[in-house]
Amino acid sequence: MAHTLLPPSLSDWFDAQGWALHPHQIAMLERANDVSTLLIAPTGGGKTLAGFLPSLAELSQGAHAGLHTIYISPLKALAADIRRNLLRPIEGAALGIRVEDRTGDTSATQKRRQRVDPPHILLTTPESLALMISYEDAPRLFAGLRRVIIDEAHALAEAKRGDQLMLALSRLESLAPGLRRVALSATVEDPEGLAAYVAPHPLPCAILRADPGPDPDIQMLETASAPPWSGGGAAYAIPEIIEQIQRHKTTLIFHNTRAQAEIFFHNIWLQNVDDLPIGIHHGSLDRAARERVEAAMVAGHLRAIVCTGSLDLGIDWGDVDLVLQIGAPKNVKRLVQRIGRANHRYNAPSKALLVPANRWEVVECHAALEAVRAHDLDGEPRGPGPLDVLCQHILIRACAGPFDPEALYREVCAAGPYATLSRETFDACLDFCATGGYALRAYDRWKRLLQRPDGQWQLRDPRSAKAIRMNIGTIQDTDTLKVRFARNRGGAPLGEIEESFAASLSPGDTFLIGGQIVRFEGLREMVVEVSRDAARKPKVATFNGTKFATSTQLAQRILRYLEAGDWSALPDHTADWLRLQAEVSRLPSPGRLLIESFPWDGLAHSCIYGFAGRNAQQTLGLLLTKQMEDAGLDPLGFVANDYATLIWGLKPITHPGPLFDLTTMAQGLETWLAGNAVMKRTFRASATIAGLIERNHPGLRKSGRQATFSSDILYDTLHKYDPDHLMLQITHTEAMRGLIDFDRLRDMLTRIGARIDLVRLDRLPPLAAPLFLEVGRVPVVGAARERLMADEAERLMREAGLA
Template sequence: MSAIPPSFHNWFASRGWSIHPHQTEMAERSDAASLLLIAPTGGGKTLAGFLPTLAELAHGDRNGLHTIYVSPLKALAADIRRNLGTPIEEMNLPIRVEDRTGDTPASRKKRQRADPPHILLTTPESLALLLTYEDAPRMFSGLSRVIIDEIHALSESKRGDQLMLCLAELQNLAPAVRRVGLSATVENPAAIAQFLARHPDPCPVLYADPGPPPDISMLETEELPPWSGGGGKYAIPRVLDEIKKHKTTLIFHNTRAQAEIFFHELWLANDESLPIGIHHGSLSREQRERVEAAMVRGDLRAIVATGSLDLGIDWGDVDLVIQIGAPKNVKRLVQRIGRANHTYNAPSKAMIVPANRFEVVECSAALAAVREADLDGEPRGRAPRDVLCQHILIRACRGPFDADALYSTFLTSGTFACLTRQAFDRCLDMVATGGYALRAYDRWQRLKQLPDGRWQLRDPRAAQQIRMNLGTIQDTDTLKVRLKGRGSGRPLGEIEEGFAATLTPGDTFLIGGRVVRYEGLRELTVEVTRRADKPPKIATFMGTKFATSTQLSERILKTFARDNWPELPPHTADWLALQKKVSKLPSADRLLIESFPHDGRHHTCVYGFAGRNAMQTLGLLLTERMEKAGLDPLGFVATDYAVLIWGLNQVPDAKALFDRETLREDFENWLSGNAVMKRTFRASATIAGLLERNWGHQRRTGRQTSFSSDILYDTLTKYDPDHLMLDITRDEAMKGLVDYGRIENMLERTNGRVDHVILNRVTPLAAPLFLEPGRVPVMGEGRERLIEREAERLMQAAGLESLPKENKRAWRVPY
């Protein structure tokens, strides 16, 4: 047990603070093998995690690495370093704290391995990299504690799976190491505790006083939300009003592109020149650090941000959070709300701005969920084998290993506790040889077995190449953007390679909230100038496009089930009432499908509420089925809640399109030949180490990697269809880009109950779908028929007549 020294109490008192009960309890239970603390934002949970470490190191009789702190964000690690520096300096504690992320200079990284600090602040990727070095056993032998901040965020991704394998390895190198998890937003504490603990050990959960409920509301605007769109531009005057009323306002967006657009429009409307910044992951490190430093100094009145500032950063002057657009996920909204009033027992103030009319309903449902503390979360599914393959390579870089011992180590990770020996051996075989179809190629011969049965790298020089390609984040296909000038020019950030390919010299685009002009491409770097003499194109970024969570979708459907909606603005309530009168409102236990004519086409609208990825997949499947049925579909557009399909013929029996068994069969056939599989294969093969993004000092372009991965995918599909990498790809595609599991959930909850409403005009709920971007054309018989009709019309207008159908390509002049 780590007693909190009197000097710590004195320091707290000097600041007018007192140690909270949950902080004391964390210190008292510091000997626990694992411990999960759930405390509200501003409740001092990070300090609670560090107090036992600071107490143990206060006497100055300890050298070497004592505690590792892991966070999902580099900015969070830097913020913690600043915050820890205050008590350490003011109490004159003999403790050295350093961070180690992708932004850390190589010289410092090298020194840290030889002379590690007492406390190292890092990310999952940097920790994995440290475990590849031969001196890792020496560096970690005295490790006492690992603190994982915002553990809920890591538990939802492959980064968390990678981290848990790293923890399993650290436990071998330092058997007495203790694990601490910290979070403010956990929908299933037992699951997160199981994720954190060394399997099968238990993990106690401590709960802090949750504090007062947040002060959260929907922002009222004079202008009504538009029928479609996602930028929230209509609300800018009101957002500026709120910025003026508060010290510092954080304005969150769901995507980086939306953040750029909103910041640009906000700045144009900022007549009083209030200091406003922008922060997201595609900006350069220098620009992000300038914005963070300005926030710490209190120089900014507002900052437009994305998920890069979702987590943990302690900026006490933030007194308002504004979420632009539906949050799509209640847990994310709670996390963002917590950025305001980062003070214990003070309510966080937040406002939410629906970007369009339907999002008014979604935002209202999210507000109700926040007030009821009803958090959402999607099940993770089985352990990702591509991450497992990468970790075998990580272990091999450190030196020879015993397969039995490594398998046993993996089983101590809660994520991989159910891993079978057969699955492990398949991963080991692929890492060692590439698998059946690739055994003949030296490129994939990574490991060899020694006479004593242990495994090691076939070529020790391969370790450096493996290190350069570690990680599970697929933030690829981007090019650096720099100001053109002497030397290398000042870095601004990154844009997607596909967007860069559309630019010609003289084009302008937004980055960092500023308009820049494209001058050319030099050594995979986009060179720009500040000359902005055209309206900007909008850069596309790799920021996630969130799908509405299952729980939030269920709440929306429950809203529809009521007879009236007093919590909704009158314009939205009247819209829903009109839909109910003209047609029906969707319900949870029945699938609503509407058919109606419009603009010379027959339209079918399916209200599945399965999330954007799943609805997009459903659109592809249904149009293919309609094509086979001779209904001549021409295209579709999908949102989180519906898919709208148009074509030349009316759907006579919509229920026939949703036969569960044949739909699954069609999906499997469609998926096997779809580009989604190649894209998913590329991502998983890169994580598994079968493909390399970085080679030596050269970084391959997305197109180069895509080309080589497509060849590899086609080769395995043809010659080794049972290859492990194809099996992994199928698993990942099912739950990732196509999200077929949510389609199956939709079919299960409706259980064949279909309401097919046939009308003579567009319905109120379907109307906004006609304004949605992202229409997907269907290249089938319907389009061919349209082309024939147009050809007939043009020829007749030109005084030509077509010959009989058996000779369509011949034409004659009628005179």
């Protein structure tokens, strides 16, 4: 059957390679005319080729002129990798199909040529596609488009880039009726939800599930030393990690943050006595440095790569046969994605080892292992499409020419994330784009659209199209400065650090970047100039990047495991810790909220085990201390991790019920949010996406401080004179779901209701003890810092019975 669906030359080429199509690849050829299909296939299962096969079959007939297929990936590097892999069968079978990529790295000359003479297959990103539909010649360019392939659809659907992409695809549907969509993914926790997201509403989307293949070989790394009680980095496990690197061909060592990756890379090189070739790869490194590491990986010249999410997705990086996850993965779906980087072949089991960074993470890693083996993926529910992205899309549509608001509204509602958008909300977004809103309508700079006598809308000033195009995208540029060696050393670029971190540096300070210790020399023309330094204890760069919170599903699995009481699968050091907790106090359990009240160092302490994730536990601390203050309990401070919040003050909690009243907490949150920096930070991000703040101008770019100053003035003005402004509504929604994560806190409090267990103790309980080490994570200037921390840890654990 497969041979009859493929052109003879391509079929013969497959035979010559000794390749046989997998069942799901054949099924994709058979479904070539379906309006939309979601293919779920394991990593290494050839799902990308499956998505392209119908296009190759159609284009091989030679009758199509112009653009036929657009492939969209979340990574520029993934598009380049796919082009290399796709050209092999095309050139081998002499199909005469042109394939090109178009990303932020593509030259302006090539981009202009592609608009005049497009290839048959274009590989691009959501941002580049949004830019392409903003031009007046978009109807001509896309008129012959027949197919769109969305790779790593699950990753796009979790961010605003996916919402932007779905709006762009709805526009393409209008320009190319009959367009077919294919979404590809390896890790999907809710196939029906993702299918509805990627399909043109209200049309159905077929779901095709490939054979999932063998379960991965995944376990925890056994180490001679027990992990520390708190902190990250897993330095204790480096001897065993080096041993694993020596046993395997290529090892990927994943970290959850860039700063942790830098610290680990530095530490492993200090112990790499055999000089094993080990590289580092993350998004803050210079592009040329990343490309050198990627090329060395493909060539098999590296034994290990310390990396972050920059290598999460489906690039085939050579002969990787082991994945190490340093620190708890926080999310089962992310862990499965990372595991799939090893043995990137169909029906070959991936091999992975988890390395918990501290004692709490031993329990979380075990829960994650259980979830992977049970195929129990996690994921937060998708909310409606964000309105700041919609406002940007309206401006993009105006750049392409006049539009009818009714037609644009229908087009927007055909995008899955915006299927339930009301006309009233759409009109509010349109008015915002046209006037800036009530408080800003007197200012010409925010009057970007005008309505013509025939009812259509257009740009008020056609020259503004250039600025709008320069600011397209939903990825928020962090306030970073480039780092280079001082000019007398050649000025070689190293990467980027946050502007706020650079502002804290004084000449002579040292920090890590790209695995090198460098000395800060000065700031020249917004570039951080450095020199090499032989120091062994650098000051560590605080890279931007997501700090993951433990997912709701994984947290609930941890609670069920604690309640079950059988901890025989855990190392003795952690099982004994849990047993002692059960003897001294009690363990947290699902559906109930455990609060421990105890004295320590002359203060009253309360530990609240909410298991709601770091952001929500942090918010709980903020709100609960406010409630306690109002109740006269005199709280002094708090600290939180993914599992609990520890509060200390002058008086203990005796009646917790009223303190956890959800209505009162929500009111306290609104009061706290009104003047909080979190709201201003969220406002700035949403206002930039919506076009209210422009970071990029022709010949000029605002620095982070300039943009912050502008956005803070706007926020204060709107908050004072127009509190119902659309941008403030968007900001509130984004803050509640983002850094504050009040939605998750609300769900936790609703779930436990009045089932609160207050346990009064006269000693420090074992589970709470590690949180005191979080409290101690403050800078202690001088060489004695680590000694002081170790002495404090020993004292705490001795008091908790854990020495």
